[in-house]
Amino acid sequence: MRLKFYEEKDDHLIERYTITEAQLRYTMSPKESIELVKQDKNRHAILVLDKDKFVIFFxxxxxxxxxxxxxxxxxxxxxxxxxxxxxxxxxxxxxxLQLLPDFVVEHFPHINELVLGVNLPNTAAQSLYKKCGFVDEGRRAKGINDELKVISYYIRSEPN
Structure with missing residues (x-):
């Protein structure tokens, strides 16, 4: 499995990605996200591939x-x-999520924390993030539909 930056040549993969209305309650579709990425140099679309199969987007x-x-x-x-x-x-x-810290260290060496907001009703996602080392320090934010639990994963920098 590997993580890669989105490129326009990946559009055929984006077209075939299936996201349901239930999923869209908690997240934005890859198509919508890529439109925002194209307008903002600080946003980076990431595709996760298992061999050639596109399985995760963020x-x-x-x-x-x-x-x-x-x-x-x-x-x-x-x-x-x-x-x-x-x-x-x-x-x-x-x-x-387990591959992500190494990817971030490689491509964003100045980053030492991964942050995300997870909808309070989305307990399945909260459980997954916790298993992957994210911590809830009690921060909350306003989401589109629900309040968000803000959680972090701290990247340990290796001494030189």
Missing amino acids: VLHEKEGVKPYSSNEQAILIRAFSTDFYEQGKGYAKAA
Whole structure:
């Protein structure tokens, strides 16, 4: 499994990605997210591929995007995280989140914290993030539909 930055040549994968109305209650579709990425150099669309199968999508948002969630200038926000409907329950989300810290260290070496907002009713996602090392420090933010629990994963920098 690997994480890669979105490129226009990936549009055929985006077209085939299945996201349901139930999922859209908690997240934004890859198509909508990519439109925002194209307008904002601080947003980076990430595709997670299992061999050539596109299974997970999310956006890493730097700088202004993080501010409603963290005062840490070295934090990056994970947003619009979703799993293709037909690939849910296969462990892809957990595997992607476990690969993410190394990906961030490689491509964003100045980042030491991953932040995300998870909808309070979305207990399945909260459980997944907790298993992957995210911590709830009691911060909350306003989401589109629900209040968000703001959680963080701290990237330990290795001494040189």
